[in-house]
Amino acid sequence: LESDASQPIEIAADQLDLDDNAGTAVYTGDVDMQQGSMQLTAARVEIERNAQGEVSTVTAHGGGGERAYLEQKPAPDEPVAKGWGDTVIYHAAERRVELIDNAELHQARDTFNGAYVEYFLDRRQVQARSDDDGESDQRVRMTLTPRDSE
Amino acid sequence: APPAPLPAQQLDWQPWGDSAPQGALCSGRYVEPGYQLPAGDTPQQIRTDSAEAAYGDDGGTMLSGEVALRRGETQLESPRVRVNAARDRAFAEGPTAVRNPGLLVRGGDASMALDSDAAQIDNAHYVIHDQRLRGDAIELQRLADGRYRLDDASFTTCEPGSRLWRMVGSDVTLDREEGFGTATNARLEMGDVPVFYWPWVRFPIDDRRQSGFLWPTLGFSGDGLDYTQPYYLNLAPNYDATLSPRWMSEHGAMLGGEFRYLFGNDQGTVEGAYLASDRGGASDNPNDPDDAFEDEARWYIDYQHAGRFSSQLDYQLAYGAASDGRYFDDFGRNFAEQDTDHLARLARMTYRGDTWRLDARAQGYQKLDYPLDEDDKPFYRLPSLSADARWSQDSGFYQEWNSNATYFWRDLHGVDSQGVWTDEETGNRRRIPLREAANGSRVHLTPALGWRADPSWGFFEPRAQLWQSSYQLDYGNRQTDRDEDPSLVAPVLSMDSGLIFERDASLFGTDWRQTLEPRLYYAYVPERDQSDLPDFDTSERAVSWGQLWSPYRFSGADRLGDVNKLSYGASTRFLEDDTGRERLSLSVGQSSYFSDRNIDMNGDPDTLPDRERNYQDWYNATRDRSPVITELEWQMTERWRSRYSWFYDPDRSMTEKASAYLQYQDPAGHVLNLGYNWQLEGFQPQDDAEDRLGYNREDYDVSFAYQATPSLDLIGRFLYDNTNDRALEQLAGVQFNDCCSAVQLVWREWVEDNDTANTIDDDYTDRGLFLRFVFKGLGGVGQEADSYFEEAIPGYRATTF
């Protein structure tokens, strides 16, 4: 939701390691992070904070055959947007999410699959690309559902 | 003009390479690849595959990098595709390809509706795979209802790269649902040469019988051009019609037509043609006056209907009529039609029970001679009622009841009370023989008793029949003192017997089962005066292998030939030991007569044929022994077979009839026939002088069909009359059969005998060229090949296009 950015971040995880000088906190083991309507689950999550202590980027990694997962409700009347990726990076300031490798995004009854999907939480802009160096042939596959046939 | 076609590999065309099936005419075939994307979960759902995908800021979706988009059964391929915000339209940059089941369209920029089946492509090249139809168009639109509209389009069934023919039209619609297409100002182009133009044309695009123009047939007979443009109307699943406007330079414009129907057990056709006023035109027959039919209406009609009330009761209706006896000589569209020599008229109902067989019919013919002599007019059977039955007991004893009652009728013109009429052609006066001068009814009963023993080693069958005919005749204005209620009663006694011997033999290295079947047959029919009997349907039979074992010397029922003969003969047959197939059958037989045969067509027992004027008839009536008849049929190998027939008269040590035929038949379709046919003048008894062969017939007959290549067939026949040193028939045909077209060109020259067999002075040579184009896949609807070729060349199977 619009209000998510101002909500507090709650994180549950098996273990927390702090790396003060880099200002990053590394949670590992069945990590579950909530911020308003956004939820992130992953095997390992690194949270970097800027100088003012605000969260700047959240990098989540899947593990044990599970991809990192992020969901968020873009607007009260719209269905939840869900994203998976071997790596999920959330840029708090830009409200931008990057899903990298085995990326998959379900958004407003469309789905994206591909090597890399970039998604702006508040603006329905999505950018998906297949792997440029082409060693893993993950072309972008979408399913679109025409509006009138809800 | 439509854009240039694409190379073959872009049209899903896969050449056979060396795995071409036997006799393939095309160098390859269209193979439709599968879809690149699975179908959507719902018919409306769209799946895409691309290098990049993004939501535009206007809410549209941008796809790029070898994009494939699938919605339902339609798949779009393009380098860049934009789906609008409303998600109801996709725009693709060229080069694009759109696939539907059985259809491929490649082109430039394209747009495709996402809420319906509509699509549109510029500079399109399309392929309909299973119909082998391809073409190009400035613009191709697929309409929401599934039809295709093409502007400035072409279509052909020729394989990619071939420019043999194509149709070009400015506004073309293809309706795959109904299976036909229409085009406005359509041109047929062969290579680059426009050959034909239609302001509007409708044509089938699949094998379903579709209304539309069939391909024109061209003919060059005599000196005139003969052009027919049939139009086929598929009115309903079970009835259809073909209208055939036809123009002949010699005769003018005429309209032909055919209507066919099928209702349950009943089916029928009615065909005909009408020419309001004949331009005349020279007849091919020099004996006929020129312009004999100038300004006259020429027409024909031929109605056939057959049906069945139950498995045992069926009926048949037929009515054929033509304006004159020369209609088919002048207007026969192919050689088979030109040889039509009569049209049948029939209303028949037949019941076939286990014991009884009942038949009621009214029957007649229009004999197509020109001019038609009065004495050649056939009688009508108005009606003919028959009842036949057979009972048999296990003891072998059997009884037969055969009965027929018929009223014969014909009307003669210009015949005076002496039966004399004037022959239009020759001008001399001729007389109707008294036996053919009456109309009247005939009741004909032939019950029979017999006993047949049929063990495996032979048979024995004594048989007695009572032959009984009674007439009520009306000679009209003809003066005669002949009895008007003549009748005939006579017994027909016969005894047939035979043994079957067998042994195993081995010859030429194979094992055979050989049979030896002697046969003995005796027949006795007393002499009865039949000079007052008419002749409605009777003619004398020539001697033959079958005649040796038959008591009847006449066909029909107006004469019963006296006979007192003993026939003896033997057959030997070689059967393949392992399969039982008969490979060789040799039969030799003869009859010896214990008394002269006094009854001939005149029916007077006290006279014999005149020895001077008619030596062969006199000899046949008085000889003590029939010719020795030898018949041999020999299947030499799987491909070679031959048959011989020889009638030899030991008393005169001369051959009265002989024939030898050799046939080579190759599974690939080649056929070669060599034949020799000899027949002594007068061998075949014939009471009408004009129909008596006036010379010894000695013909050499060579015919062949050769499949030079899978696409080139050659056929030919040469029938040579050695007695009169002339070619009776020369036929040469070539048939070019290629992937998308077929051309049949046949030339035939033959001798017409002007309906007189007794002289060759009035014979003349007729010739005709027959040309037929077929553009395959378009309107190749059931145009039946000329059945004449299969009649002229034994073993030849016409290829259907």
Added chain:
Amino acid sequence: CGFQLRGLDAAALDIPALTLSSPDGRFEDAVEQALQGTGTTLEDNAPLRVNLSEEQVRETRLTQGASGNQERRLTLSVPFSVQRSEDNAYLLDQQTLEASTTLSVDNNNLLAQDELRDEALDSLRQEAARQLVDRLRALEIP
């Protein structure tokens, strides 16, 4: 010279019973007639089934002319197959019986043409039926 009467030692056709499946018509009567002397009975579900299909008649012209007697070659062919009823195995498959004769057609006597043609066809049917019996006799019934 080795000839002896057929069938004196054993029944001519050692097939006790036979089922004939064919379109009703005159060829079926000819086959029934031919089988009479062989001791084989016709039953509905015999162990052996003979399938006959529609007879086909082809005509070719031997002589050329419109008048008098013209000679035509009449050829009758009847495709047939033989099956074992128990497992529908084909003992003889896609075989054809063929018999032909020369017919003299006189178009000066059109009324007799049907009679002559029927006579010729009946004699061909008898010959084809005899061929069928010869083929069945050569069958080894497993």
